[in-house]
Amino acid sequence: MHKTLYQALQVAFPELKDAPLPEEQDNFESLMLWLNQHYSNLQQLQMMDYRQNGIAECHRLQQLRIDLDELSNQIDAEMRAFFDMYEESDQEIDPEPAHAYDFEFTYSVVFNNIKVFIEPYDLALLVIEQENPYWLLVPSNEELIDRIITTFNEAFGNEEPMVLIE
Template identity: 35%
Template sequence: MSHKIYSLLQATFAELNTQPIPVDDEFHTFDEWINEDQKLLHYIELKEYSDNGIEDNFYFEKYNVDTDQLQNEIEIAVQECFEQFQEDDDISFEEQMDVMERTEEIIFDAIKKVAEQHQLSLLVVYRENPYWMLVPTQDEQQLIQIVDAFNEAFNDDGDLNMAIY
């Protein structure tokens, strides 16, 4: 029953009202739909953390956010994190995972800080490499409804899980 997520997002994003709702229940179709006219949902390649969608986010463009400055702040924080592990040649898998998790936190903390200045909320789709989107509301109930509808529609196999960040 993925149609609930589409109607909730159309009610939340005026930009999506003119787009017909897809007929299939695949996440890649959802991704194409939500990004059809504006870049709203972004993929982060954690190993290439600067490839994170910040520079082409619809709301960051709309509010003239200095995305270069935001990327620089992320770069500095991530490099500090990496430097802690570069001294050790024998990095365990757990330590590598800790670095990836910390990188994710740095990126999302930076995005959330800017988003809140513009009354936007950050939603994250967790998987091996996460997705994120800004939502033009800070209404907790509305955000919970979006998250629940997304998880109901796309979390059948357990590898896609949206949460409020």
């Protein structure tokens, strides 16, 4: 099961084809280190500061020469509009649901903007859902995506499931 995940990831990231598999294949941190040993293939979004989103480090985005400043500016503009809406509101807001909504909104803004920017390049955005989600860009091949998601979720999905952002 774990080996199948690593094999699928080697197809998605050819530079890992000859990379030795980690000893602890069922350890998420080992997987993360393995994926990022040559380049930043797996990035993390810090939900408390959406600007810490891994976009500038993402090797695939760099390879495609995507305008990272434009992508970041688009995210900033949407987030600023959201925060301005909060400040203009005269209503008392219960902090717990508002905090959860902030996270949901941040997740949506960051990942939807990445998706828009990668669409012309036949790539798919996979997200590992956790408090501070991880994300990676893989070729938009339905069979490959299904194999990565299925094998990842069999190995790690109880704690941090992987999903395709559509």
